[in-house]
Amino acid sequence: MYKKFIILLLLVIFSFLSCMESTSPVDIELHKKLAGELRDNKLFIAAIDEYKKILGDNSLEFKTRANINYLIGKLYFEDLKDYENAAAYYVRARSLDPDASYSSTANKNLVASFEKMGRMLDAKRQLNQLTDIDAKPKKTGDVEVARVGNSPIWLSEIEQEIQKLSPELQKQLIHKEAKLNFIHNYVGMELMYRAAVRENYIEDEAVKIKLRDLEKQILVDKYVAEKVIPNVKIDSMDVINFYSSRKSTAYKDAPYDSVKTQVFMDYQREKMETAYSEYLQSLAEVEKVKFFDDNVK
Incomplete structure (x- = not known):
């Protein structure tokens, strides 16, 4: 009886000590906060x-354990440039919680870690596993013209890119040899882009600023095309009056027929500038814009 009591007491003590050693949810947040600082x-x-210290808690949930492994991997990857340890912790994070919100970044950095270590075959193997494969053609009758890892590049994709070019450049790509050269250049650009994304260049502050500027310009161009340009009305009599008022100053008294194209372009540009200015003025009134010229030295 006494022996059984001793055994039971030891079990209770062992259980108590185990609970003391484990990390409570509050401790986890404290450790994470301290690690961040x-x-x-x-x-x-x-x-x-x-x-x-958090990972030392054996009762830790898989998702929490995965997240901590990811955070450690991030430290090794971004701050210490220790790519071997970074890869190890990224693999653990992915295995524990493959559907985590950070899995895309972890996978990308895992591939980059192998590349940094010169282990290109391992990097390629990981990249092939991670590629979102769309094996189906973009449209009926589409054909594959190249492949990057497991990702096919379809002819329709290339044709879509060619259509973005000016008519003059499109004419140069009618022949097969020129089109093949374009495809090779396109794949090369895609490879460089993927490498840059994997190495987190997309988080570079200078890149972010340029992307914001580019996005702003694209949005403005789209807005002007849909909101301002439709307000420009072309009147043939107004074009002639435009020419007459500038005949000697802008066109050196040249006959209208000989400068008709230039006159129309000048007239259209002026009308667009006026429409743009008027629309901008209406927006400024709504937004209650003020300028403080005296503050500019």
Whole structure:
């Protein structure tokens, strides 16, 4: 009886100690917060040690364990440039929670880690596993003209890119040899783009600024095309009056028929500038725009 009591007591003590050693949810948040502060102060190894304390909890849920492995992998990858350890922790994170919100970044960085280590075959193997394969043609009768890993590039995709070019350049790509050269260049650009994305160049601040500027210009062009240009009305009599008022100053008294094309282009440009200015003025009134010229030195 006494022996059984001792055994039971030891089991209770062991259970109590195990509970004491495990990390509570509150401790997890504290460790994560401390790890973040350590990273902010460039104490990367200390931050990793703090995360590892969380991993010491055997009762940790898979999703939480996966997230901590991902955060450690990120430290090794971005801050310490230790790509071997980064790859190991990214693999653990992916295995524990393959559908996590950060899985795309983890997968991308895993491939980049292998590339950084010079293990190109492993990088290719990982990339092939991660590629979102769309094996079906884009349209009926479509044919595959190239393949990047497991990703097919279809003829319709190439033709769509060619249609974005000017008519003069499109004419140059009628012949097979020129089109093949275009395809090779297109694939080369795709390879460089994928490599840049994997190495997180998309997070570069200078790149972000250029992308924002480009996006702004595209949106403005689209808005002007749909909201402003339709307000430009062309009147044939107005074109002639336009020419008459500028005949000597802009056209050196040349006959109308000889400068008709130039006159029309000038007239159209002026009408568009006027329409743009008027529309801009209406927007400024709605937004209550003010300029403080005296503050500009």
